[in-house]
Amino acid sequence: MAASSSSSRKRVVLLGATGSIGENTLRVIAAHPDKLELVGIAARNNWEKLAVLARQFRVPQVAIFDEACFQAAKSSGAFPPGTRIVGGLAGLIELAQLPEADTVLVAVVGTIGLQPALAAIAAGKTLALASKEILVLAGKFIMAAARERGVKLLPVDSEHNAVFQCIEGHPSAGIARITLTASGGAFRDWPVERLAHVTPADAVKHPNWSMGPKITVDSATLANKGLELIEAQWLFGLRAEQCHAVLHPQSIVHCLVSFTDGAMLAQLCPPSMTFPLQHALLHPLRAPGVEAPLDLSQLLSLEFRPVDEGRFPMLRLAKQTMVAGGVAPAVYNAANEIAVSAFLEGRVPFLAIPQIVDKTLQAVANFEPTELAAVLEADARARRTARTFLR
Numbered sequence: 001m002a003a004s005s006s007s008s009r010k011r012v013v014l015l016g017a018t019g020s021i022g023e024n025t026l027r028v029i030a031a032h033p034d035k036l037e038l039v040g041i042a043a044r045n046n047w048e049k050l051a052v053l054a055r056q057f058r059v060p061q062v063a064i065f066d067e068a069c070f071q072a073a074k075s076s077g078a079f080p081p082g083t084r085i086v087g088g089l090a091g092l093i094e095l096a097q098l099p100e101a102d103t104v105l106v107a108v109v110g111t112i113g114l115q116p117a118l119a120a121i122a123a124g125k126t127l128a129l130a131s132k133e134i135l136v137l138a139g140k141f142i143m144a145a146a147r148e149r150g151v152k153l154l155p156v157d158s159e160h161n162a163v164f165q166c167i168e169g170h171p172s173a174g175i176a177r178i179t180l181t182a183s184g185g186a187f188r189d190w191p192v193e194r195l196a197h198v199t200p201a202d203a204v205k206h207p208n209w210s211m212g213p214k215i216t217v218d219s220a221t222l223a224n225k226g227l228e229l230i231e232a233q234w235l236f237g238l239r240a241e242q243c244h245a246v247l248h249p250q251s252i253v254h255c256l257v258s259f260t261d262g263a264m265l266a267q268l269c270p271p272s273m274t275f276p277l278q279h280a281l282l283h284p285l286r287a288p289g290v291e292a293p294l295d296l297s298q299l300l301s302l303e304f305r306p307v308d309e310g311r312f313p314m315l316r317l318a319k320q321t322m323v324a325g326g327v328a329p330a331v332y333n334a335a336n337e338i339a340v341s342a343f344l345e346g347r348v349p350f351l352a353i354p355q356i357v358d359k360t361l362q363a364v365a366n367f368e369p370t371e372l373a374a375v376l377e378a379d380a381r382a383r384r385t386a387r388t389f390l391r
């Protein structure tokens, strides 16, 4: 790391520094010491790794969500002298509002990133969003707050980042539809009969991306794409019928944006998160990436196939929740989390995942939330309801 401090550097707070998005973010930051500076890092519980990163990147402020881990970190002596260590949700919120920060990247798993994301917006920070749950649960509140405060919201998920790149500079009235690509996951080419016998070990092998077990299962059921369509609807202010998905086994094209005049723009890059992360962190600047770009001197074939919603009911259910609005997308997300963890524990078969989600959506009454607390209550109710459907 270059130690020289230049005022032109963008100062970044990274919430979720120890996960796979965090690791890729650190690769981008390490590659651009003249453009990016890390001023705060946070994690749920892995304080040992935070201590290593605090040293390596000379990060002055650290937050640890889990109380016991926070206490252990404070008394460990593992952090460089002078490091400020804060704990709990309040600690994450404090980091999200650091006066010296320009950009806050939220990459913590689950709903713990919600309040810090809103805090970053309130403090006028540019918000780079990697956590899906934030927009699926609170899209209405996040987008309203960002509009009101006039802050830049940069999507980090590869497909949404790709849409952002394609539509930037285009009036929204000219956008006819967006199409997110889906690899189709681990069982794309399996006959439907075999899906009944999928094991957790089968489901966590993803052909193109290296990710955690939950999201890898979500990409096999296409729930991941369903959640991404919900996210896209909020991010880009689209109607449900404008958001589509297509199977694209190579994961090279990340989105296709169709304009009203019939033109279609696509974004292509290798399937690695360093590309969208660098775009979001340096925006609007372009600079050499940390990985090799696509090489068109090598054979490159790109295929697209329509999604069979009979084979991927989770996509159909997601679209239903987008039309229904209200808390339905939050209920979908909560029920899916319960069903996927039960599948990973070997308690329910793979094909039970969409059934549990469908039953939960039918059982939990939908309504239009007027405050975030109501969405969180619906989320908790959906989790309780989904658990009753685990047999």
Ligand code: MG
Pocket (backbone or CB within 6 Å): 157, 158, 159, 228
């Ligand atoms: Mg994605």
